[in-house]
Amino acid sequence: MGRITLEGVQKSFGPVHIIKGADLDIPDGAFVVFVGPSGCGKTTLLRLIAGLEDVSGGRILIDGNNVVDVPPAKRGLSMVFQSYALYPHMSVRGNIAFGLKMAGLPKAEINRKVEAAAATLNLTPYLDRKPRELSGGQRQRVAIGRAIVREPKAFLFDEPLSNLDAALRVQMRLEVTRLQKQLGTTAIYVTHDQVEAMTMADKIVVLNAGRIEQYGSPIELYQRPANLFVAGFIGSPKMNLITGAEADKHNATTIGVRPEHIGIVEAGNEGWSGKVVIAEHLGSDTFLYVDAGALGTLTVRVVGEKRLNAGDAVMLRPEPSRIYRFDANGNSMFA
Amino acid sequence: MATRQTQLLARALMSPAVILLFIWMIVPLALTVYFSTLHYSLLDPGSESFVGLENFEYFLTDPAFLASLQNTLVLVGSVLLLTIGLGIPLAILLDQPVIGRNVIRLMVIAPFFVMPTVSALVWKNLLMHPVSGLFAWIATSLGMTPIDWFTDAPLLAVIFIVAWQWLPFATLILLTALQSLDEEQKEAAEMDGAGALSRFIYLTLPHLARPITVVILIETIFLLTVFAEIFVTTGGGPGLQTTNIAFLVYSQALIQFDVGTASAGGLVAVVIANIVAFFLVRIVGRNLEA
Amino acid sequence: MARKVTGRHVVISTAGAWIAGFVIFFPILWMVLASFKTELEAFATPPSFLFFHWTTENYVTVQERSDYLHHALNSLIVAGGSTLIAMLIAIPAAWSMAFSPTKRTKDILLWMLSTKMMPPVGVLVPIYLIYKNLGLLDTRTGLVFILCLGNLPIVIWMLFTYFKEIPKDILEAARMDGATIGRELIYVLTPMAIPGLASTLLLNLILAWNEAFWTLNLSTLEAAPLTTFIASYSSPEGLFWARLSAASTLAIAPILIIGWFSQKQLVRGLTFGAVK
Numbered sequence: 066m067g068r069i070t071l072e073g074v075q076k077s078f079g080p081v082h083i084i085k086g087a088d089l090d091i092p093d094g095a096f097v098v099f100v101g102p103s104g105c106g107k108t109t110l111l112r113l114i115a116g117l118e119d120v121s122g123g124r125i126l127i128d129g130n131n132v133v134d135v136p137p138a139k140r141g142l143s144m145v146f147q148s149y150a151l152y153p154h155m156s157v158r159g160n161i162a163f164g165l166k167m168a169g170l171p172k173a174e175i176n177r178k179v180e181a182a183a184a185t186l187n188l189t190p191y192l193d194r195k196p197r198e199l200s201g202g203q204r205q206r207v208a209i210g211r212a213i214v215r216e217p218k219a220f221l222f223d224e225p226l227s228n229l230d231a232a233l234r235v236q237m238r239l240e241v242t243r244l245q246k247q248l249g250t251t252a253i254y255v256t257h258d259q260v261e262a263m264t265m266a267d268k269i270v271v272l273n274a275g276r277i278e279q280y281g282s283p284i285e286l287y288q289r290p291a292n293l294f295v296a297g298f299i300g301s302p303k304m305n306l307i308t309g310a311e312a313d314k315h316n317a318t319t320i321g322v323r324p325e326h327i328g329i330v331e332a333g334n335e336g337w338s339g340k341v342v343i344a345e346h347l348g349s350d351t352f353l354y355v356d357a358g359a360l361g362t363l364t365v366r367v368v369g370e371k372r373l374n375a376g377d378a379v380m381l382r383p384e385p386s387r388i389y390r391f392d393a394n395g396n397s398m399f400a
Numbered sequence: 401m402a403t404r405q406t407q408l409l410a411r412a413l414m415s416p417a418v419i420l421l422f423i424w425m426i427v428p429l430a431l432t433v434y435f436s437t438l439h440y441s442l443l444d445p446g447s448e449s450f451v452g453l454e455n456f457e458y459f460l461t462d463p464a465f466l467a468s469l470q471n472t473l474v475l476v477g478s479v480l481l482l483t484i485g486l487g488i489p490l491a492i493l494l495d496q497p498v499i500g501r502n503v504i505r506l507m508v509i510a511p512f513f514v515m516p517t518v519s520a521l522v523w524k525n526l527l528m529h530p531v532s533g534l535f536a537w538i539a540t541s542l543g544m545t546p547i548d549w550f551t552d553a554p555l556l557a558v559i560f561i562v563a564w565q566w567l568p569f570a571t572l573i574l575l576t577a578l579q580s581l582d583e584e585q586k587e588a589a590e591m592d593g594a595g596a597l598s599r600f601i602y603l604t605l606p607h608l609a610r611p612i613t614v615v616i617l618i619e620t621i622f623l624l625t626v627f628a629e630i631f632v633t634t635g636g637g638p639g640l641q642t643t644n645i646a647f648l649v650y651s652q653a654l655i656q657f658d659v660g661t662a663s664a665g666g667l668v669a670v671v672i673a674n675i676v677a678f679f680l681v682r683i684v685g686r687n688l689e690a
Numbered sequence: 691m692a693r694k695v696t697g698r699h700v701v702i703s704t705a706g707a708w709i710a711g712f713v714i715f716f717p718i719l720w721m722v723l724a725s726f727k728t729e730l731e732a733f734a735t736p737p738s739f740l741f742f743h744w745t746t747e748n749y750v751t752v753q754e755r756s757d758y759l760h761h762a763l764n765s766l767i768v769a770g771g772s773t774l775i776a777m778l779i780a781i782p783a784a785w786s787m788a789f790s791p792t793k794r795t796k797d798i799l800l801w802m803l804s805t806k807m808m809p810p811v812g813v814l815v816p817i818y819l820i821y822k823n824l825g826l827l828d829t830r831t832g833l834v835f836i837l838c839l840g841n842l843p844i845v846i847w848m849l850f851t852y853f854k855e856i857p858k859d860i861l862e863a864a865r866m867d868g869a870t871i872g873r874e875l876i877y878v879l880t881p882m883a884i885p886g887l888a889s890t891l892l893l894n895l896i897l898a899w900n901e902a903f904w905t906l907n908l909s910t911l912e913a914a915p916l917t918t919f920i921a922s923y924s925s926p927e928g929l930f931w932a933r934l935s936a937a938s939t940l941a942i943a944p945i946l947i948i949g950w951f952s953q954k955q956l957v958r959g960l961t962f963g964a965v966k
Contacts, residue, residue, distance in 0.1 A: 117862050138868030150859035154881040163877070164867035211867070409871065410786035417783035417846060418798065424839040425805045431816035490710055496703035504707050506950050507715035513949035514718065515900040517920040518938040522721045524924075525931055532733045532931075534720065541736075567714065569960065576957045614961050625809045628902035628917065632924040646811040646903075653815050654907065663815050670812035677807035681800050 066128050067141075067218035067251035068093045069114065074123035076109055083109045085275040086123065091219075091253065091268075096245050099255045100262040101272035101298070107255045108223055110272070114253065115221050116140050127218060138167070143212040144221040147228065149204045151196040151211075157183070158192045161210045168215070182214040185244070202233045209241070219251035226261065238265060259299055263287070271295050293395035296321050302352065304389070305363045311337075317390035317398060324352070324366035326387035329379055336382035339363065344373050355379060429670070435663035442657035455664035464640055464648055465665070472644040472672075475559055476623040480616055482563040487570030487615070488608070492600075494571070495578045505575075512568040516628035523561045524550065524633045554634050554642045561629050566622075570615045577611035578604070610683075617680040624673055645669050718942075725749070725935035732931040748936035756919070758937060765915035765941075767830050768905070769898035772837035773845075773891060779838075780845040781887075785879070787846075788853035789861060799850065806843040810903045821908060830913045833905060837898045845894055848959045852886025889955030892948050899945045916941040 069091040076084040083106045091097050099107040112118045114125060116137035124131045132140050143164070151160050161182055165175045183189045186206040196204055205225065212220050222241070226234045242265050245252045256262055262269050263283045271278040271286065271294070279291040283299075290296035296304050304321045312320045330336050339357035351371040355363045365381060373379065390398040439451045459465055490508065494501060511519065527534050528549040536546035549557040581604065589599050625646045630636060636643035636651060643651070649669060653662035723739070724732045731742045752758045787795045817836065818827075826832030856879065864878045880887075902917040909918050920941055923934045949956070 115862075115866060117865070137862075137865050142866070144863065144866045146859045146863060148857055148859045150857060150863035152860060152864075152878055152882070163864070163869075167868040167873060211863075215867075407790050407792065410790035410792075413782035413786040414798070417779050417802075417842065420779060420839065421802055421805050421842060424842075425808065428813035428816040428820075429808070431820075432813055435815055493703060493707050493710060496707070497700050498707045499700065499704045500708070504711035505953070507711035509949070509953050509956075510715055510718055510946060512956075513896060513900070513946045514942050515917050515920065515945070516902040517906075517917050517924075518721075518942055519717070521920060521923055521934060522717055522938060525929065525934065526720055526724055526732075527717060532735055534737060537735050537737055564714070564717065572953065573957050573961060611961075618961060621807050625811060625903065627811070628906055628921070631906055632921045646809065649811045650814065650907070653818065659815050659819070666809075666812040666815060669809045673807055673809045673812070677804055680807065681804055685796065685800050 066093050068126075068128055069219060069251065069253070070124075070126040070129075071110075071114075072124040072126065074110070074113060074125060075121045076106075076113055076118060077121045083275055084113065087277055089270060089277065089280060091251060093251055094249050096242070096252045096254065096265060096267045097270060098262040098266035098268075099253065099270045099272055100257065100259055101278075103257055104274075105272040106275040107257075107270075107272045111221055111223055111253060111255050115142055115144050141218040142221055143215050143217040143219075144223065145208045145212050145225045147224040149196075149208040149225075149228075151204060151207055153196055156193050156195055157188060157199070157207050157210075160196065160207055161188075161214050164211065164215045178214050179210075182210045185213070186210050201229050202237060205229060205237055209244070213244070213248065213250075217250065219253060220245070222252065222254040224255055224257070226256075227258075234261075241265065260301060263299070269299075271298060273298075289397070289399065290389065291397055293319060293321075293391050296389055296391070296397070302364045302366065305361075307360050307363075309359065311360055312390075315388060315390050318393045319391040319395070321389040321391065322363075322383040322387065324364040325368075326384045327363065327365045328382050328384065329353075329365070329367060329371070329373075330382045332378070332380050334380055334382065336380045337363070338378065338380050341373050341375055341377045341379060343375055344371075344377075346370060353379070355381060357381065432663045432666050432670075435659050436667055438660045438663075440659040440663075442659060451660070455660040456668075459652075459661050459664045459668065464643065465645075465668075467640040468643045468645050468648040471555060471640070471642060472624065472646075474555060475562065475626060475644055476620055478559045479563045479566060479623050480619055482559070483566045483570040483619065484612060484615060486563075486567055487574050488612075490567075490571045491574035491578055492604070494575050508571055509568045511564050512566075512572075514565065516565065517632050519565055520561055520629040520632045523564070524557070528557055550634060551638065554638060558626075558629055558633065558642050561633070562623065562626055565629075566619055569619065573611050573615050574608060577608055581607050613683060614680075617676060617683065620676045621673065621680065624669070624676070645672070718946075721935045722939050723935075724932055725939045727932050727935075729930055729932045732935065748932045749940070751933055752937045752940070755933075756922075756937075758919070758940060761914055761916050761919035762940070764830060764833075764909075764913055765899055765917075768833040768837060768913075768915050769895050769901075771830070771834040772841065772898050773894045775834065775838045776842045776845045776894060777849075777887070777891060780842060780849055784846050784849035784853055785875075788850050788856075789858070799847065802843040802846055806840075810840070814907060817904075818907065826908075828909050828911065828913045832908055833913055833915070836904045836908065837901055840901070840904065841894050841897055844897070844959065845890055848890040848893065848955075849883075849886065852890065853883060855886075856882050889952050889959065892952040893955055893959040896945050896949050896952070 071087050071089040074084060074087045075082070087110060099110060101107045109118065113120050116132070116135065120133050125133050127140060152163065155163065158179055161179045162175050165178060179192075180189070183192055186209060188203070188206055188210055191199060191203060196207065199207065208225065225241070226237050229237060238261060254265060266283055268280065268282055269286055270280050273294050279286060279295045286295060286299045290299060293306070297306065300323055302324045304323050305327070306319055306321050308319050312318060337357050337360055339355040339360075341353050342356050342362065343354045345352040348370060349368075351367045351369070351373070353365040353367065353371070353373060355365055357363050363381065392398055436455050437450055437452060438448050439454070440448045494504065494508070498504065525533070530536055530546055530548035530551070539546040547553065585603060586599060589603055594602065626644060627646045627650065630642050630644065630647050634642040636647045645665065646669065649662050649665040652658050652665055725748055726744045726746065727742050728745060731738060787799060821827045821832050860878060860882070861874060864874045869877060900917065905915050905917045906921060909915065920938060923929075923937065
């Protein structure tokens, strides 16, 4: 079991409030991603759950028990660090076994578990190597092996993929997701990369300036962002935000349209006229950056190849049902 | 970034060192201050009496003080000039593609590990002896008159000995710094059309500014207290020609047994060293942030 | 990374570096050669460089006449003892400052450094008198104590800069893995810190071995380490060059070897981490 509940959790370093009261309920077995810009407090929140920092207020419940005064090792969690934090002087085997050794398990059982973990992660040939003899991806796997071998109530991941190159990151992303589903263990995963968040999470927590902006499934966040911040943060390329007369027409302070919800129509139709500033041709998609006069520069995503180039005049038409409306406080107004 | 528990432990672990160093700093220094206000001679025990600042007046107006202050400054300044002036080209030379660099490094660093009494005596006798020393033989072979170092130029002789001991230190630090100079920066400068000389002036020297400062400050702290080299070669003489502040205080204390004046002199040395230390601590402290 | 280098460049810089290295090393070489000469040859003009009558009798004489081994043992005890005690005090202090820094840690470190900058001559008088009253003059205990205190700031600083380089993540990982502070020390911190501990130990051994202010002033015969012993050759009647050279060679040989091994750490150790 691994249900984690936060009740009014606060953290301040001196006068600086890093976490300004977080309430959250993470069901057992869920893969929850904390996402937000750097400095939003997502890593601090994770470290509070881990017990590596003391909370300044509030309660953290693991399976119903308040753990704020329980030392990290006794919380039954394991953590994968951004730097991997492998013990450089120990072999892969030693690294994975360390937690079990500390727990005082018999040797035979430790060996059995380490080897099972190594087999799951394709690390068996490397068990007797030192971390420095491994590639980045292998080190990453060792760090994960160290986490799973203890059969924790939950895994905590602190930006674990940020030190890998792009191709490896995609591969490890899949592996981590697959492994978590296979083990069915609760996972909390911190990242600043919203693509990682969208692809891996059952539920996403969007954090900004020490507050939880929204908590929901990836599609909920995409379709019904609670406010301007979430709308702008989730989705790539970013949502176009328009203020002024065009927003007034929709009785909103700001309206937002995602690049994929803007179509290109024949000249003479109703719509927003503009001029292409830059066209990025990816083959599968075409991204257009269009100067639309008073509306500002809009990003438009067209599926497939669109033969448009810089300087071409275009007529844009947003899908009316896909226009998001925000009030003066930046909160969403849903119809 | 730690929990309360670990912070308490941290404080407990730190206290022995802090307490010891505090005592080590404060007790002798307080005693020195106290003695410096007394008329106190070991030759005349029981005659201690409070004399206020008389010892300072005596020490500071003693012609020996001015002479030794001057000797101290000349010694420190000359050794700094020699070690840095020779250290920079030497470090640059060792930074070149040189065959057998590791062996050369060992030879260059060696003098630093020689205890001061040994280097002083080897230089004084085997090298600088006016008749049988190697330098005398070289001078004679070249048709020159050998220099009687410790009679005609005693301070210069001491300067050479001390500079020989500290040249490795300067070289090694500058070499380490040179090796940390980004290769791509050099290449960028080359692409920008900078010749070897411009690269040295605009790239290497600014890069060395900080290590040079560090060398100057650290050497100064040690050079202000040069003692053994003088003790075994000249004993401060002839006359006062090689007496520096450290040696003057020593002779006042343990040769003339004048505790009061020696204490006053010791405090003067502390003040001088603190002026240097002030700058060094600031530089090192700035480095702590990084 | 590889830059193109002309052959001529290599030849010139190699020749220059070898000449410079040889000149700097020469006094030591000359001393070692003299230690194998007879007193007459050591004193002879013109000097003989290699073609002299090689002898080891000076080494025998040094031991027989002046009990060299006694002073070598003193050096070993004083340098080794003071370094070990300093390490014992410094390790916990540096550990806590590196891993649980507070707002005052920086100030404490700089204050410790500043105690090293106090010129010893400033406290010579009280230390001498205290030692005289406590009967510590010319004792190994007295020297161990003073050298330990004198080098403590450097030891703490060096260890601090090494500990600082151990990633904090790793200690946190150990804590997540359930290691208590004691086990964290034994299984994680110590193995990772061993290179730093070793070089700190070596550098301070060198500094203590070569220390020549307190040893000269606080020891005369019984506790005299090699620094003081060699200084006794400065008296005019002690001008036996070959013997001086033999004693000197013996005195510097072990430390020269240790020094050569630890030269890389020397820079950061002596600059308090300001140059790496």
